[in-house]
Amino acid sequence: MALSLPTTEQLLNDFQENKSWDKQYKLIIQWGKKLPDMDSQDKIETNRVEGCESLAWLIIEKEEDFYTFNMDSETRVVKGLMMILLIIYQGKNAEQIRHFDIHHYFEKLGLLKHLSPSRANGLFTIVQKIQEI
Known part of the structure; x- marks a missing residue:
C-alpha cells in the first residue's frame, strides 16, 4: 500500500499553524510515527x-524516471525529519x-x-545523498 503524503504546501501550512x-516539535514527532518502518x-x-548523530538508514530506488526513498532511524525526531524529506522528494524525478x-x-x-x-x-547529509542521484 502506497503511503499517502501531504504536499509541501500542506506541510508548510501545518508548520505555520503551529507557530x-x-x-512544531510535536508535529515532527507525529510525522515520525507515520514513517513506514524499514525491514x-x-x-x-x-x-x-x-x-547522523543517531543511527539512520536510507535506500534510494528508481522506477522509470522517478525515485522512491525508504528511510528509518532509531529516534523519533530523525524519523520526523525524514518524513519531511519524503514529503519533499518522494516520487520526484532527478530534475x-x-x-x-x-x-x-x-x-520558510x-x-x-x-x-x-x-x-x-x-539532515543535510541525507539531503546530499538524495541530491546526488
Missing part, C-alpha cells in the same frame, strides 16, 4: 547514513529533486534555527 517550537534486513551498513530549493524551504519552515548543529548536519 511555537514546542508545537530489519535492510538496516545494514551499506544503507546507513554516515554523519525536480535538483531544482527544489531545500535551503529556502527549510527557512523555520526548522534550522531550532535543530542542534549535529542534527542539522545529519
Whole structure:
C-alpha cells in the first residue's frame, strides 16, 4: 500500500499553524510515527547514513524516471525529519529533486534555527545523498 503524503504546501501550512517550537516539535514527532518502518534486513551498513548523530538508514530506488526513498532511524525526531524529506522528494524525478530549493524551504519552515548543529548536519547529509542521484 502506497503511503499517502501531504504536499509541501500542506506541510508548510501545518508548520505555520503551529507557530511555537514546542508545537512544531510535536508535529515532527507525529510525522515520525507515520514513517513506514524499514525491514530489519535492510538496516545494514551499506544503507546507513554516515554523519547522523543517531543511527539512520536510507535506500534510494528508481522506477522509470522517478525515485522512491525508504528511510528509518532509531529516534523519533530523525524519523520526523525524514518524513519531511519524503514529503519533499518522494516520487520526484532527478530534475525536480535538483531544482527544489531545500535551503529556502527549510527557512520558510523555520526548522534550522531550532535543530542542534549535529542534527542539522545529519539532515543535510541525507539531503546530499538524495541530491546526488
